[in-house]
Amino acid sequence: MELVPILSTIILVGTIATFILAVAAYILYKIREGKARESHQQTGYMQQEPHVLVAPDRGQQPIIQQIQQTAPAPASMYQPAPGQPVQRQQLQAPQQGQNPNSLFWEYTDEGFVPVNPQQEQVQQPQQQQQAPQQSQQDEGYAWL
Amino acid sequence: MADETKNENQPAAAPPAQREESLSRTQFQPVRRSDEGMLGPRENESVLVRRIFIYGFLSLLLFGIIWFFMEDPGGYLSGWTNKPVSLSWSGLIVYSSIVALVLFLVILLFRYLSLMNMAYLNTTKHTIEEGHDPNFLPPVSIIVPAFNEGKLLHSTVASLLEMDYPQYEILLVDDGSTDDTREVARALVGIYRQGAVEVRLVEKANGGKATALNAGIQVSRYDYVLNVDGDSQLSPDTLRKTIRHFVDPRLGAIAGNVKVLNRDNIWTTLQALEYVEGLNMARSAQSIVKLVNIIPGPLGLFRKQSIVDAGWYSSDTFAEDADITLKIIRAGWRVEYEPDAKSYTEAPDKIVDLLKQRYRWTRGIIQAVRKHRDLFFNPTINFGGTIVMWSMAFEALIWPIMNIFANAYFIFIALVFDMSYYLVYWWLSLTILDLIAALYCVAVEKEEARLVFYSLFYRLFFILIVDVCKTFATIEEFLGIGMSWGKLERIGSGSKQ
Numbered sequence: 001m002e003l004v005p006i007l008s009t010i011i012l013v014g015t016i017a018t019f020i021l022a023v024a025a026y027i028l029y030k031i032r033e034g035k036a037r038e039s040h041q042q043t044g045y046m047q048q049e050p051h052v053l054v055a056p057d058r059g060q061q062p063i064i065q066q067i068q069q070t071a072p073a074p075a076s077m078y079q080p081a082p083g084q085p086v087q088r089q090q091l092q093a094p095q096q097g098q099n100p101n102s103l104f105w106e107y108t109d110e111g112f113v114p115v116n117p118q119q120e121q122v123q124q125p126q127q128q129q130q131a132p133q134q135s136q137q138d139e140g141y142a143w144l
Numbered sequence: 145m146a147d148e149t150k151n152e153n154q155p156a157a158a159p160p161a162q163r164e165e166s167l168s169r170t171q172f173q174p175v176r177r178s179d180e181g182m183l184g185p186r187e188n189e190s191v192l193v194r195r196i197f198i199y200g201f202l203s204l205l206l207f208g209i210i211w212f213f214m215e216d217p218g219g220y221l222s223g224w225t226n227k228p229v230s231l232s233w234s235g236l237i238v239y240s241s242i243v244a245l246v247l248f249l250v251i252l253l254f255r256y257l258s259l260m261n262m263a264y265l266n267t268t269k270h271t272i273e274e275g276h277d278p279n280f281l282p283p284v285s286i287i288v289p290a291f292n293e294g295k296l297l298h299s300t301v302a303s304l305l306e307m308d309y310p311q312y313e314i315l316l317v318d319d320g321s322t323d324d325t326r327e328v329a330r331a332l333v334g335i336y337r338q339g340a341v342e343v344r345l346v347e348k349a350n351g352g353k354a355t356a357l358n359a360g361i362q363v364s365r366y367d368y369v370l371n372v373d374g375d376s377q378l379s380p381d382t383l384r385k386t387i388r389h390f391v392d393p394r395l396g397a398i399a400g401n402v403k404v405l406n407r408d409n410i411w412t413t414l415q416a417l418e419y420v421e422g423l424n425m426a427r428s429a430q431s432i433v434k435l436v437n438i439i440p441g442p443l444g445l446f447r448k449q450s451i452v453d454a455g456w457y458s459s460d461t462f463a464e465d466a467d468i469t470l471k472i473i474r475a476g477w478r479v480e481y482e483p484d485a486k487s488y489t490e491a492p493d494k495i496v497d498l499l500k501q502r503y504r505w506t507r508g509i510i511q512a513v514r515k516h517r518d519l520f521f522n523p524t525i526n527f528g529g530t531i532v533m534w535s536m537a538f539e540a541l542i543w544p545i546m547n548i549f550a551n552a553y554f555i556f557i558a559l560v561f562d563m564s565y566y567l568v569y570w571w572l573s574l575t576i577l578d579l580i581a582a583l584y585c586v587a588v589e590k591e592e593a594r595l596v597f598y599s600l601f602y603r604l605f606f607i608l609i610v611d612v613c614k615t616f617a618t619i620e621e622f623l624g625i626g627m628s629w630g631k632l633e634r635i636g637s638g639s640k641q
Contacts, residue, residue, distance in 0.1 A: 014605070054333055
């Protein structure tokens, strides 16, 4: 048998079936949507209702929260695409980023410790930005 | 020591009484959007109905003329031409089929090849580009709007806290959720990574995603805002990869690379292919001219000034991401795409949920296009905006209808005139194009090779279903039929991992 008639039959049947499936699914969606709209009253949005900002109290020492084992660890929750290895960089607190293989050493109370120059570059702007951040907070959100 | 560091980086719930004492509460008024001037007058429904009747009448008239001359009852044609009439039904069908096939294929070929060429240029530029300034690491505010995302919010924040970036804040916005989102979010408020990251929460009445994003941006502290969805998970280097582009002062926003997280059935796998081939390739192509037309909800980094210039997010369309992008472009800012900034999102795994999502996308995009329709024929407002509008109109309106029409036409001639081989040629041509595009995209994005196999069913099966939904959505939008946001049911695959 020739290939084209077989292929054409398969594609014809497939296309018609897909059309029917698409229209049926669409009708089903509209029926469900209609039912959902009937059962759910739209929540009225009050444009002028004030929002509430919940923030940790900056006046106190930084709150370092302890992990509870009831919540799964984020490292295992993060899921790359299947079969696609995603490079996961281990996060380090800036103070602890000392690289033992570094060529740069700094003298501290504990003697010479290795220093990562890249980390220093990162820390520097961070420290500079800390000051304006505090002042912005004191002024509220007046910039708007 | 390492364990302690890890604990500090991870969100956790403290006892409620202790937490209430350590949290401060501030009330603020929501920002007013300022883009009302961009809104054109809504068309009256009666005008639309009248228009449908007129076009219907004209179509019938045209059909009647063709019918009249086809039969040639009085020999008029023969009388005019002094030749016997050669126009017959079968002849007309054969010729029009060939013309339709060739015309559609030329348009398609042009679309695919231009997209692939531009995407290739952009990828090459991205690969050979000189390294950006490594010291350009300004602090960033990450806005996470959430409505009933209680299942996934914890894992989203956890992935954000793993970000490899020196300083940022996370602003969760609870948009009046009815599940436990607010409690989950309150438990996440705190200071992490020894002061480098602060998580805050905005509690507000339900008002839609646009108002939630506005509320978050309003209280954000920094000049750059990263908007992510409450169900998205970001790769750790996303911020570093994205922020470097903002060295260019003309850049307003960067669109990220959205990928499907749950590829566990045919629907989600086909969507994974669609995201890679249909969406990301197009964004990559648009990025070469700095005119990406939609910054996706799951990942978009903005210069805050560009959002203020655009008049903030608005709730008058169901695709606030398309609307804000058009507004940013028309305000004169550039919009680019960063393929290495990846966000993993949960795709709908049932056909009805898929249609619900596509229905909202289609109507939202059409609403955004109609809202900015003055850009269509007036390139003096913004030339780039006019190009974007035409490309959006083609992708959202013309292409789905063209695909449906072509399939319906080839089915018709196969059933009535027994010319089913045209359907094979049509399918074969499209599938070869899809196969080439899928191969290219999978290679460029280092995606799963099995996605290439799915391109065989992509056109015949998946795109046809989506296009039928898009066509119905288009008709309903132009008829002005009401719709709701249509919240998707989340199964929380991200938090199950």
